[in-house]
Amino acid sequence: MPEIVGVVERLWRYPVKSMGGELLDSVEVEDRGLVGDRLYAVRDGAGKLGSGKNTRRFRRMDGLLRLGARLGARIDGPELFDPLGRPVPDPDTFLRAYLEQQDVALAREDGVSHFDELPVSVLTTATLDWMARAVPSAVVDERRFRPNVLLRTPPGTPPFAEDGWLGREARVRGGARLAFVRASARCAMAGAAQPGLPHAPEILKTIAQERGNELGALATVSRPGRLRVGDALSLA
Known part of the structure; x- marks a missing residue:
């Protein structure tokens, strides 16, 4: 039963x-x-994924948790929100300025799991x-x-x-x-x-x-x- x-x-x-x-x-x-969960991540130039910790796959990037993301019905990528909840028009440009790192970009999962x-x-x-x-x-x-x-x-x-x-x-x-x-x-x-x-x-x-x-x-x-x-x- x-x-x-x-x-x-x-x-x-x-x-x-x-x-x-x-x-x-x-x-x-x-x-x-x-469906869509952790489908994207912030990836640096070395291929490491933005996270709250450093490991073989992940690189600690402080501040990501203050940002929001929504997928909804979108198929071309998530919508990002800044710490005040405002939509971000250009995610990659915003992330590079926000994180003060020029080698980062939003990336869809490929061969390396985001989980x-x-x-x-x-x-x-x-x-x-x-x-x-x-x-x-x-x-x-x-x-x-x-x-x-x-x-x-x-x-x-x-x-x-x-x-x-x-x-x-x-x-x-x-x-x-x-x-x-x-x-x-x-x-x-x-x-x-x-x-x-x-x-x-x-x-x-x-x-x-x-x-x-x-x-x-x-x-x-x-x-x-x-x-x-x-x-x-x-x-x-």
């Missing part, structure tokens, strides 16, 4: 890696993840509520954790319910199926400043102390389909 664990409260897509995202009422899910880990991230309201109680000095908001799916869990659901989903498959009425694989590792972006959210390093410190730097769950797509706000998510 399928176990309903919650209802999709909000859907987030992030058209440009490490920038603010857009809220959706529904979205198609393909093998790669939510840090797995393509779909899920966070429950039970876990988000725990975070707010654990760090009362900070402004806690789901945007700090960049989930694709914020799942409204029933009253009484304990925090970190996502931990019990690993190794299981979830499904919704639109046919999409997600296979939960592992917890989501957190970095400094969880406490970074973004529009409406001040710098709060105590958030990551608390996650590190209490959760070993992990919060929420990551999944792959086991069957394409559609996700909608209001969908019940059930575990097989």
